[in-house]
Amino acid sequence: xxxxxxxxxxxxxxxxxxxxxxxxxxxxxxxxxxxxxxxxxxxxxxxxxxxxxxxxxxxxxxxxxxxxxxxxxxxxxxxxxxxxxxxxxxxxxxxxxxxxxxxxxxxxxxxxxxxxxxxxxxxxxxxxxxxxxxxxxxxxxxxxxxxxxxxxxxxxxxxxxxxxxxxxxxxxxxxxxxxxxxxxxxxxxxxxxxxxxxxxxxxxxxxxxxxxxxxxxxxxxxxxxxxxxxxxxxxxxxxxxxxxxxxxxxxxxxxxxxxxxxxxxxxxxxxxxxxxxxxxxxxxxxxxxxxxxxxxxxxxxxxxxxxxxxxxxxxxxxxxxxxxxxxxxxxxxxxxxxxxxxxxxxxxxxxxxxxxxxxxxxxxxxxxxxxxxxxxx
Numbered sequence: 546x547x548x549x550x551x552x553x554x555x556x557x558x559x560x561x562x563x564x565x566x567x568x569x570x571x572x573x574x575x576x577x578x579x580x581x582x583x584x585x586x587x588x589x590x591x592x593x594x595x596x597x598x599x600x601x602x603x604x605x606x607x608x609x610x611x612x613x614x615x616x617x618x619x620x621x622x623x624x625x626x627x628x629x630x631x632x633x634x635x636x637x638x639x640x641x642x643x644x645x646x647x648x649x650x651x652x653x654x655x656x657x658x659x660x661x662x663x664x665x666x667x668x669x670x671x672x673x674x675x676x677x678x679x680x681x682x683x684x685x686x687x688x689x690x691x692x693x694x695x696x697x698x699x700x701x702x703x704x705x706x707x708x709x710x711x712x713x714x715x716x717x718x719x720x721x722x723x724x725x726x727x728x729x730x731x732x733x734x735x736x737x738x739x740x741x742x743x744x745x746x747x748x749x750x751x752x753x754x755x756x757x758x759x760x761x762x763x764x765x766x767x768x769x770x771x772x773x774x775x776x777x778x779x780x781x782x783x784x785x786x787x788x789x790x791x792x793x794x795x796x797x798x799x800x801x802x803x804x805x806x807x808x809x810x811x812x813x814x815x816x817x818x819x820x821x822x823x824x825x826x827x828x829x830x831x832x833x834x835x836x837x838x839x840x841x842x843x844x845x846x847x848x849x850x851x852x853x854x855x856x857x858x859x860x861x862x863x864x865x866x867x868x869x870x871x872x873x874x875x876x877x878x879x880x881x882x883x884x885x886x887x888x889x890x891x892x893x894x895x896x897x898x899x900x901x902x903x904x905x906x907x908x909x910x911x912x913x914x915x916x917x918x919x920x921x922x
Contacts, residue, residue, distance in 0.1 A: 560584070560585065560586040561585050561586065561607050561608060561685070561689035562585075562586045562588045562604070562605060562606045562607045562608070563580055563585050563586065563587055563588065563606055563607070563608045563609075563610065563685060564587075564588055564589040564590070564591065564597065564600065564601075564604050564606035564608070564609045564610070565577050565580075565587065565589070565590045565591070565609075565610045566590075566591050566592075566593070566594065566596070566597040566609060566610060566611050566612055566615070566620075566623070567590075567592070567610070567612040567615070567639065568592050568593060568612060568614070568615040568616055569612075569668055570592070571668045571671070571672070572612075572664075572668060572671055573590045573591075573592070574590070575671060575672060576610060576681060577590050579678050579681060579682060580681070580682065580685060583682045583685075583686070585685060585689070588604040588605065588606050589603075589604035589606065592615070592616075593615045593616055593617040593618055594611075594615055594617065594618030594619060594620060594622060594623025594626075595617045595618040595623075597609065597611070597623055597627065598618075598623065598626050598627060598630070601627060601630050601631060601634075602630070606634070607634075607635060607689060608634075608635045608636070608637065608685055608688055608689060609627060609634060609635070609636045609637070610637050610639055610662075610681075610685075611623060611624060611627075611636050611637065611638050611639065611653075611658070612638075612639050612640070612664075613638055613639065613640040613646055613649050613650065613653075614640070614641075614646070620638055620639075620640075620649070620653065621649050621652060621653055621656070624636060624638070624653050624656050624657065624658060625656055625657070628656075628657045635659050635660075635688045635689075636653075636657070636658040636659060637658065637659065637660045637661065637662055637684055637685070637688070638650050638653040638654075638658045638660075638661045638662070639661070639662045639663075639664050640661070640662075640663065640664060641663070641664050641665070641666050642663050642664075642666075642768060642769065642770050642771075643770065644770055644773075644774060647770045647771045647773075647774040647775075648774050648778075650771070651742055651771070651774055651775060651778050654742050654743050655743060655778075659688055659739070659740060659887050660684050660687075660688060660739050660740070660887070661771075662677075662680060662681060662684055663677075663768045663771070664677065665677055683860065684739070684860075687739055687860040687888045687890070688739075688887075688888065718896040718897060718899065718901070718904060719899035720899065720901060720902060720903070720904075728849075728850050728851045728875075729851065729918070729919070730759070730851055730852060730853045730876075730877070730917055730918050731759060731848060731851040731852070732759055732760050732761070732762060732796065732844070732848055732851070732852050732853075733756070733759055733760075733761045733762070733852075733853050733854075733855070733914065734761075734762050734763075734840060734841060734844055734852055734853065734854040734855070734871075735748075735761065735762070735763045735764070735765075735854075735855045735857065736763075736764050736765075736837030736840070736841065736854070736855070736856050736857065736859070736863065736864040736867075736891065737763070737764075737765050737766070737837075737856075737857035737858060737859050737891070738765070738766040738833075738858070738859025738860055738861060738863065738888070738890070738891055739766075739858060739859050739860045739887050739888040739890075740857075740858035740859065740886065740887025740888060741765045741766070741857050741858055741859055742765065742767075742775055742778070744857045744858050744881065744886075744887075744907055745763060745765060745779065745857060746778070746779055746782045746783065747907060747908075748855070748857065748907060748910050748911055749761070749779070749782075749783045749785075749801070749911075750782060750783055750911075751911040751912075752783075752911050752914060752915070753783055753784050753785060755914070755915060755918055756783070756785045756799065756801065757785070757798065757799045758798050758799070758918075759798050759918070760796035760797055760798055760799075760800060760802065761785075761800070761801040761802065762796065762802050762804075762810065762812075762822075762840060762844070763779075763801060763802065763803045763804065764804045764810060764835045764836065764837045764839075764840050765803060765804070766833055766835070766859065766863070767806045768806040768807065769805065769806035769807045770806065771806055772789060772803050772804065772805050772806040773788075773789055773803075773805070775803060776788050776789060776801070776803040779801060779803070780801070783801070785799065785800070785801055786799065786800050786801065787800070787801035787802075787803060788800070788801075788802070788803065789802070789803055789804070789805040790802040790803075790805075790810065790822045790824065791822075791824075792822065792823055792824040792825075793821050793822070793823070794821060794822055795819045795820070795821050795822075796812075796820065796821075796822055802822060804824075804835035804840065805824065805835070806835070807826070807834060807835075808824045808825065808826055808834065808835060809824065809825050809826075809827055809830070809834055809835050809836060809839040809840075810822060810823070810824055810835050810839070810840055811823045811824075811825070811839045811840055811842075811843035812840070812843040812844055812846075812847040812848075813843065813847065814847055820847040820848070823843075827839075830863070831861060831862065831863040832861070833861070833863050836863055837856070837863045837864035837867055837891070838863055838864060838865075838866045838867040839867070840867065841854060841864060841866075841867020841868060841870060841871055842866070842867045842870045844867075844871065844876070845867070845870035845871045845873070845874040845876065846870075846874075848874075848876065849874045849875055849876070850874055850875025850876050851876070852871060852874075852876040852877075853876065853877050853878075853879070853914060853917050853918065854867075854868060854871050854876060854877070854878045854879070855878075855879045855880075855881075855910060855914070856868060856878065856879070856880045856881065856891050856892045856895045856901075857881045857886070857891070857892060857907075858881055858885075858886035858887045858888055858889070858891070858892065859886075859888060859890055859891035859892070860888045860890040860891070861890050861891060861894075862890060862891060862894035863891055864891050864894070864895060865891070865894040865895050865898055865900065868895045868898075868900040868901075869898065869900055872900050872902075877902050877917055878895060878900055878901050878902055879901060879902065879903050879904075879905060879910055879913055879914070880892035880893075880895040880896045880900075880901035880903070880904045880905075881904075881905065881906070881907055881910065882904050882905055882906050882907075884906060885906045885907040885908070886907075892904070
């Protein structure tokens, strides 16, 4: 997610019910107070996973903030039991920035958690971290759905649980009218945030044959450590080498490059005929570093129409300006649809601006990419 401070979310129009599960009484109290001040309804605060399971029916939360490291029953053991009791519950896992916790957090996302939140190492740092407080409120805001809008049903509907017949009709958005490029695409670009780790893997898994022939560049909003672990998980899932790149290396076919947390990943042309990857510590863009816009704008300059870009689920609007540059350069842009997005912020911004050539459910994006590349993989 964002490395820089994000703007404060708009006030809630109706109350979203939140349960806080953390073994530190200080952290529980702080998170509960911050969320109450932001307009959320704190229905329970508990010290471990077992207490969270016991309180679930009574508290009836829409969202659970679930710490990973807890006594009696830790977060990864608690998560499946919570979702078994309440399948449409939105869970945000919280952990400090260690490789072990990053690995566990990503496993939690594969088990059904919708988002993760890195936590400062000490209670003192939690108390003084403005960024942690802002990201906490923003993530709960993004996943919250006022109960009044869905009488008699769960407040959160996990996108994957929606059968096609249950999905509301998709609103019509203008499509990018620029014709498809005559030049064959030479790279795949992906931007994602909330819900992205799972969506990226699901989208790329059917594309293994194609990915052997092209470089794939991904900006997933994540902090340091998490991006390296995400690349490892992605490599195991897709069967294609995935890693954080080195500054100045040529993007190679058959490799997936994940922008490192805390650094922008872009492209440049040196004197060599091939473009090279660039990493920098420049200012946050759209309150994010890495930012999708940085990669997309560079790709528009370097690849022109010989690129295909995909904007997947995520909060905010990062990627929309870069998508505009790509479309103007003749490249194709695909946006994930609202029904299958965890949060329809980033792809929604692209769709509403008329920059998407196609707005597709997650499962339909891989076939569309194959068509664009002329793949038989």
